[in-house]
Amino acid sequence: MKKLTAYMLGGICLLLFSCGNDKAEKTTEAAPKPEANIQLDSTILGVTTIATGLDVPWDIAFGADGNIWVAEQAGTISRISPETGQRKQLLSIPDVWRERTAGLLGMELHPDWENHPWVFVDYTFRRDSLSFSKLVRYTFKEDTLVDPLVLMEIPGTSSHHGSRMRIGADGKIYWATGDAHQYNNAQDTTSPNGKILRLETDGSVPADNPIKGSYVWAWGFRNMQGLVFSSKQHLYTSEHGEASDDEVNLIQPLANYGWPKIEGYHETPAEAAFQEKHHTIPPLKAWTPTIAPAGLDFYAARQIPEWHNSLLLTTLKAQSLRVLKLNAEGTAIAGEKIFLTGKYGRLRDVCVSPAGEVYIATSNRDWNPSKGFPTAKDDRILKISKVGKITTTLLKEDVPASQAGAGNGAALYNQYCASCHKEDGTGVPGTFPALAGSPKVKGGSNALIKILLNGTDGKLQMPSFHFMKDEEIAAVLNYIRTSWGNDEKSITPEEITKQRTKN
Numbered sequence: 001m002k003k004l005t006a007y008m009l010g011g012i013c014l015l016l017f018s019c020g021n022d023k024a025e026k027t028t029e030a031a032p033k034p035e036a037n038i039q040l041d042s043t044i045l046g047v048t049t050i051a052t053g054l055d056v057p058w059d060i061a062f063g064a065d066g067n068i069w070v071a072e073q074a075g076t077i078s079r080i081s082p083e084t085g086q087r088k089q090l091l092s093i094p095d096v097w098r099e100r101t102a103g104l105l106g107m108e109l110h111p112d113w114e115n116h117p118w119v120f121v122d123y124t125f126r127r128d129s130l131s132f133s134k135l136v137r138y139t140f141k142e143d144t145l146v147d148p149l150v151l152m153e154i155p156g157t158s159s160h161h162g163s164r165m166r167i168g169a170d171g172k173i174y175w176a177t178g179d180a181h182q183y184n185n186a187q188d189t190t191s192p193n194g195k196i197l198r199l200e201t202d203g204s205v206p207a208d209n210p211i212k213g214s215y216v217w218a219w220g221f222r223n224m225q226g227l228v229f230s231s232k233q234h235l236y237t238s239e240h241g242e243a244s245d246d247e248v249n250l251i252q253p254l255a256n257y258g259w260p261k262i263e264g265y266h267e268t269p270a271e272a273a274f275q276e277k278h279h280t281i282p283p284l285k286a287w288t289p290t291i292a293p294a295g296l297d298f299y300a301a302r303q304i305p306e307w308h309n310s311l312l313l314t315t316l317k318a319q320s321l322r323v324l325k326l327n328a329e330g331t332a333i334a335g336e337k338i339f340l341t342g343k344y345g346r347l348r349d350v351c352v353s354p355a356g357e358v359y360i361a362t363s364n365r366d367w368n369p370s371k372g373f374p375t376a377k378d379d380r381i382l383k384i385s386k387v388g389k390i391t392t393t394l395l396k397e398d399v400p401a402s403q404a405g406a407g408n409g410a411a412l413y414n415q416y417c418a419s420c421h422k423e424d425g426t427g428v429p430g431t432f433p434a435l436a437g438s439p440k441v442k443g444g445s446n447a448l449i450k451i452l453l454n455g456t457d458g459k460l461q462m463p464s465f466h467f468m469k470d471e472e473i474a475a476v477l478n479y480i481r482t483s484w485g486n487d488e489k490s491i492t493p494e495e496i497t498k499q500r501t502k503n
């Protein structure tokens with residue numbers, strides 16, 4: 001009872017007064033403690049929850065005011081104090097259309113905040129039953145955001161909206177757009193989708209863009225959810241592949257990154273031929289099975305020396321933080337370390353304070369439900385920083401999921417299929433069909449093999465798994481044909497080979 005009264009009085013005090021001498025005591029009491037430690041070579045890190053109860057904080061940025069700025073998918077922009085977790089909402093954008101992967105997405109604060117207190121956001125909206133993405137500039141004034149200036153509008157559809165934006169040392173906006181699920185957009189240099197676009201901060205085309213009068217800076221992208229400049233002003237992206245080949249790329253002007261003709265490394269004869277003709281640039285790194293890479297930031301600080309000169313990447317499907325050590329020139333990824341796998345669920349974005357503290361935003365209230373999530377605390381912002389000693393649960397660096405063997409249907413299913421159809425085969429109503437009891441799983445084997453080899457291109461799209469070996473496809477199909485109450489005769493690798501040659 002006493003505690004409750006004190007708590008209530010504390011609340012009133014916060015509302016009405018500035019709470020004078022109470023303050024010091026409060027901060028020590030309220031300062032959240034690390035709930036996990038991570039041991040690096042010589043540095044111990046603490047992982048601390050600093051804010052809870054958010055709804056898909058899609059983009060976070062460390063502001064010049066020392067606060068973490070948060071753009072939530074439903075359309076709100078807030079500031080959160082990293083010390084107290086106190087949150088202040090600055091704006092709710094009325095025309096945001098939130099649906100599955102659409103909504104308020106990327107946000108960037110102008111680096112020269114004193115002279116240009118501008119916040120750039122990208123969000124999807126509807127007009128005449130069509131969807132679009134727009135890039136809007138707001139001005140920060142007296143604790144709110146005013147004077148929205150629409151810089152650009154581009155077509156959207158049901159998914160693949162990207163997007164992130166960053167302002168370079170040259171003062172230009174770089175905007176990573178999605179292909180809007182129209183794959184051919186990416187290779188069409190007259191379309192703004194599937195591109196890195198370069199704009200002035202008033203929305204005009206910079207006079208020195210590589211294609212005169214065009215926003216296009218680079219092309220051949222599917223769905224980028226990470227974008228960052230390093231201290232050397234190299235521009236990096238992270239990109240979602242389809243069924244395989246998630247990528248991190250180093251962006252050059254006037255360059256083609258391959259999608260949809262090339263996925264990941266340029267290793268098939270068709271890919272090599274396309275590269276030869278179009279001089280496409282392969283990724284610095286590609287991941288199969290996919291990890292669903294999202295937010296990217298560059299770690300320039302010295303607080304965590306092991307991470308200096310690395311890209312920090314958060315992942316959704318793989319639910320992890322990846323530390324991608326760059327070579328000295330920043331032109332190659334020299335190593336990958338994996339942390340937090342499965343500990344906090346899907347991780348959407350990351351930002352770093354000038355002092356070198358790392359902040360991470362979870363994404364457990366998004367459209368793609370994960371097993372066991374969201375919890376009552378979701379979504380949250382976590383802080384990772386250097387601490388003096390180990391005080392709580394010690395987390396180790398995670399080892400990469402090893403490639404499942406061709407004979408292990410269950411492991412293959414979990415790596416390639418469960419992110420959509422779910423581990424228990426129940427799918428996601430209206431989006432991913434249940435495989436438990438599915439007539440297509442039970443039907444003749446040829447139609448089923450075709451779905452795997454070719455994918456489908458109706459309203460709901462199943463990606464193609466042509467890159468899997470015949471033995472792997474047979475193993476995964478036999479797994480779904482004998483799980484969750486399904487009971488069908490088995491398929492041989494030879495049947496897959498036969499269907500492939502027919503295609």
Ligand code: HEC
Nearest residue numbers: 416417420431432433438440441456458460461462463465
């Ligand atoms: C990115 C999400 C995604 C992944 C990953 C995925 N699927 Fe699908 N799958 C779909 C969608 C969407 C459909 C519905 C397609 C349609 O109706 O045209 C589908 C349909 C199917 C069907 C037909 C079921 C029915 O009742 O319509 C089967 C069988 C299937 N998938 C098996 C698999 C297997 C096996 C894997 C892994 C190798 C896999 N899928 C991976 C999205 C996915």
Ligand SMILES: [Ca+2]
Nearest residue numbers: 257258259264
């Ligand atoms: Ca590519």
Ligand SMILES: [Ca+2]
Nearest residue numbers: 263264265267
């Ligand atoms: Ca490839």
